[in-house]
Amino acid sequence: xxxxxxLVQSLVNxxxxxxxxxxxxxxxxxxxxxxxxxxxxxxxxxxLGGMFTHAMLTRLGWPLAVSAFVSxxxxxxxxxxxxxxxxxxxxxxxxxLFAIILATLAVQxxxxxxxxxxxxxxxxxxxxxxxxxxxxxxxxxxSYQLFWILGCGALMVxxxxxxxxxxxxxxxLRACSQNREAAALLGIPVNAMLMLSxxxxxxxxxxxxxxxxxxxxxxxxxxxxxxxxxxxxAIIGGFGSAPAALVGGVLLGVVQSGAIVVVGAGYKNVVAxxxxxxxxxFFPHGLFGGLGKRV
Amino acid sequence: MALLTVxxxxxxxxxxxxxxxxxxxxxxxxxxxxxxxxxxxxxxxFNMVSGFLAPTAGTIEFAGEDITHLRQDKIAAKGLVxxxxxxxLFKGMTVAENVEVGCxxxxxxxxxxxxxxxxxxxxxxxxxxxxxxxxxxxxxxxGQAELxxxxxxxxxxxxxxxxxxxxxxxxxxxxxxxxxxxNAHETDALAAVIQELNRRGxxxxxxxxxxxxxxxxxxxxxxxxxxxxxxxxxxDEIKRHPDVxxxxxxxxxxxxxxxx
Numbered sequence: 134x135x136x137x138x139x140l141v142q143s144l145v146n147x148x149x150x151x152x153x154x155x156x157x158x159x160x161x162x163x164x165x166x167x168x169x170x171x172x173x174x175x176x177x178x179x180x181l182g183g184m185f186t187h188a189m190l191t192r193l194g195w196p197l198a199v200s201a202f203v204s205x206x207x208x209x210x211x212x213x214x215x216x217x218x219x220x221x222x223x224x225x226x227x228x229x230l231f232a233i234i235l236a237t238l239a240v241q242x243x244x245x246x247x248x249x250x251x252x253x254x255x256x257x258x259x260x261x262x263x264x265x266x267x268x269x270x271x272x273x274x275x276s277y278q279l280f281w282i283l284g285c286g287a288l289m290v291x292x293x294x295x296x297x298x299x300x301x302x303x304x305x306l307r308a309c310s311q312n313r314e315a316a317a318l319l320g321i322p323v324n325a326m327l328m329l330s331x332x333x334x335x336x337x338x339x340x341x342x343x344x345x346x347x348x349x350x351x352x353x354x355x356x357x358x359x360x361x362x363x364x365x366x367a368i369i370g371g372f373g374s375a376p377a378a379l380v381g382g383v384l385l386g387v388v389q390s391g392a393i394v395v396v397g398a399g400y401k402n403v404v405a406x407x408x409x410x411x412x413x414x415f416f417p418h419g420l421f422g423g424l425g426k427r428v
Numbered sequence: 429m430a431l432l433t434v435x436x437x438x439x440x441x442x443x444x445x446x447x448x449x450x451x452x453x454x455x456x457x458x459x460x461x462x463x464x465x466x467x468x469x470x471x472x473x474f475n476m477v478s479g480f481l482a483p484t485a486g487t488i489e490f491a492g493e494d495i496t497h498l499r500q501d502k503i504a505a506k507g508l509v510x511x512x513x514x515x516x517l518f519k520g521m522t523v524a525e526n527v528e529v530g531c532x533x534x535x536x537x538x539x540x541x542x543x544x545x546x547x548x549x550x551x552x553x554x555x556x557x558x559x560x561x562x563x564x565x566x567x568x569x570x571g572q573a574e575l576x577x578x579x580x581x582x583x584x585x586x587x588x589x590x591x592x593x594x595x596x597x598x599x600x601x602x603x604x605x606x607x608x609x610x611n612a613h614e615t616d617a618l619a620a621v622i623q624e625l626n627r628r629g630x631x632x633x634x635x636x637x638x639x640x641x642x643x644x645x646x647x648x649x650x651x652x653x654x655x656x657x658x659x660x661x662x663x664d665e666i667k668r669h670p671d672v673x674x675x676x677x678x679x680x681x682x683x684x685x686x687x688x
């Protein structure tokens with residue numbers, strides 16, 4: 134049996150990764166709610182966020198804040214490009230949702246290959262945002278990066294809640310998610326809103342990738358695991374509100390990290406998927422019921 | 429001057445004509461009604477005018493501009509806004525928020541504005557808020573502003589839909605069977621709202637099944653039956669028109685036969 138210290142430590146680590154899963158999950162929800170599309174290229178945005186930031190830090194020597202900001206903007210542009218080049222044409226031709234979702238999977242693999250060819254396949258990382266640490270509370274070590282993840286995560290969720298509830302574009306996006314026809318007939322450009330949702334969720338993914346990279350590493354291949362874990366978190370949260378997705382992410386992160394300590398690292402994904410199955414069996418609309426509201 | 433001019437509008441579904449060769453012209457400021465028995469093609473007509481269905485043939489002109497093949501949101505942006513036969517509110521939003529979404533066209537700016545021009549943006553948000561309250565007061569829902577929209581009784585949901593459509597500042601408001609499913613009291617409240625907004629300058633095109641309501645409030649009426657316009661005139665002319673009487677009695681007899 135692991136000691137109490139080990140368990141608490143794994144809980145702390147799990148909250149950090151879980152918040153990152155939560156941010157990715159919010160990205161899934163934003164696109165899904167605006168369009169009904171599950172965007173499997175979501176993990177790519179996470180990977181690109183970390184990769185671009187690393188490139189700007191090391192090759193261009195830019196300061197961290199600038200590198201992070203620029204890569205979020207560039208990844209948001211990639212999101213818009215995916216919407217314009219792939220999603221919109223399929224949408225216009227009346228492609229079934231299933232085909233569009235498969236296309237997002239193809240986009241993921243395509244971008245992965247482009248990254249290998251242009252940036253290489255070597256994993257890379259960069260230091261924590263603040264030097265020093267970890268903070269010692271008795272035997273528990275909390276890395277400074279965890280506070281960055283907590284702070285930035287909370288700030289982003291707050292901004293999102295404000296955006297969705299108190300801005301014109303946010304309200305229009307919610308209106309589209311409730312009823313696209315009625316929204317269009319009130320003069321809301323539904324397609325532009327879909328583009329906005331891709332930009333927003335790509336930016337969220339990039340931010341998640343930038344925050345998590347110092348605690349692990351980034352490489353062309355991290356999009357798969359992050360995408361899947363973000364997707365699981367979104368399902369646990371019920372594809373509903375941003376806070377629900379965040380709770381789903383933290384739950385998943387904590388369970389995974391607990392599993393590493395209790396049954397070994399190899400079981401990480403076995404446990405994650407078991408949690409997903411249990412949630413779906415007993416709460417088929419997600420823990421917060423968000424999946425039930427959509428027909 | 430005509431605000432809306434429809435020429436030879438036709439819609440065929442798999443060869444079956446739902447609308448054939450409908451022409452009509454709605455003057456600015458008019459409260460115009462299109463009536464007809466169930467299945468006469470009223471909603472098809474409405475869907476084409478609002479850009480929801482593409483016509484098989486014919487043209488639609490709004491304020492002197494051809495809007496026949498325009499996208500729905502562009503049509504709305506030109507000032508032609510509709511409501512639905514079945515209430516289509518934004519669930520999960522409050523009554524006030526539903527109206528605020530309707531203000532979309534009347535406001536400017538997006539995320540950038542929200543972040544950069546805080547003072548200006550706040551003022552606009554306050555304006556949107558105030559305007560939503562004003563419209564809710566106009567339709568008599570001021571007291572329910574903070575309720576979940578889906579919790580409203582059906583009659584009030586309809587009034588809310590009208591308020592939301594008005595928030596988009598339409599020049600022409602299309603109302604699709606607004607009295608359907610309402611009791612006499614609710615119908616009266618709705619009729620008063622429609623007449624008042626028309627008096628304040630909004631042109632109204634009303635599609636209705638309820639003859640009594642239409643002849644009471646409309647200034648001009650067109651009658652559809654089997655997808656064709658059979659006549660057009662003032663309420664008094666319509667009430668006396670033999671074809672109209674036949675069309676309505678005909679369907680009632682048919683309905684009796686079906687139910688009996």
